[in-house]
Amino acid sequence: MSKQSDLDNHANQLNPNNDAYWQSRDEDERPDDWDDRAGGDDRTPKDKESPGKR
DSSP states (O other): OOHHHHHHHHHHHTOTTSHHHHHTTTOSSOOTTHHHHTTOOOOOHHHHSOGGGO
C-alpha cells in the first residue's frame, strides 16, 4: 500500500459514515441506525451552548 492509501484507510476507519469504520469494528457493513450507534448528534453548535451563554 502507498502512504496515501494508508492515510485514506485510516481516515475511513475513523469515519462512522464509511463502511470501513464498521468493518474495523467487526460489522459486515454500516448499520441502518449507524448515526445513533456512532453517537451522532444532530444539534447545531449553537444548540450545544450552555443555557447561560445565550
